[in-house]
Amino acid sequence: DTVLTQSPALAVSPGERVTISCRASESVSTLMHWYQQKPGQQPTLLIYLASNLESGVPARFSGSGSGTDFTLTIDPVEADDTATYYCQQSWNDPFTFGSGTKLEIK
């Protein structure tokens, strides 16, 4: 299986720029996607196909990368961005999720 590795947690202050990384154990081309999940809610899609912003998602969110290294950037961070962020690949069978990065806004 393709293992996606994310840092467990990050803490930043409002207004700062934050990058959340996701490293794949093998190439996933650009079929990497990012989700935000707030407590008690279902996940929502932020970025699909590595760099495409989902409709309705603020332009503060952006994605980049290809192959094995991917980044989700939030700039500037707002208090409402407190959540867990997951990457997911759909290039290799089986599809897989990263373990999530919990973002705390100080």
Next chain:
Amino acid sequence: EVQLVESGGGLVQPGRSLKLSCVASGFTFSNYGMNWIRQAPGKGLEWVAYISSGSSYIYYAETVKGRFTISRDNAKNTLYLQMTSLRSEDTALYYCARLSYADYWGQGVMVTVSS
């Protein structure tokens, strides 16, 4: 408006079976691949299975392969997950989601495997 509504969850004993359903509306169901994704209490997301629009391509997580079967009825706009030989580690909130990059999610249905 796209809607995905899961049903069929509940409490089931280890080793037993359960079948989940997901009724889709607000889009042409037959044109879209669909997923089941689960989340154990307090844990992260785990992708479970994917089925392409015409059922030609089906993929499973290794943890459920051979025990779970994903299927769909495009005439009924419904996605299914047949779960057999259930284990305690299958306890989770099960979501159906549209497309390989999950642009829409249902609210989820809880499955609890316990004696």
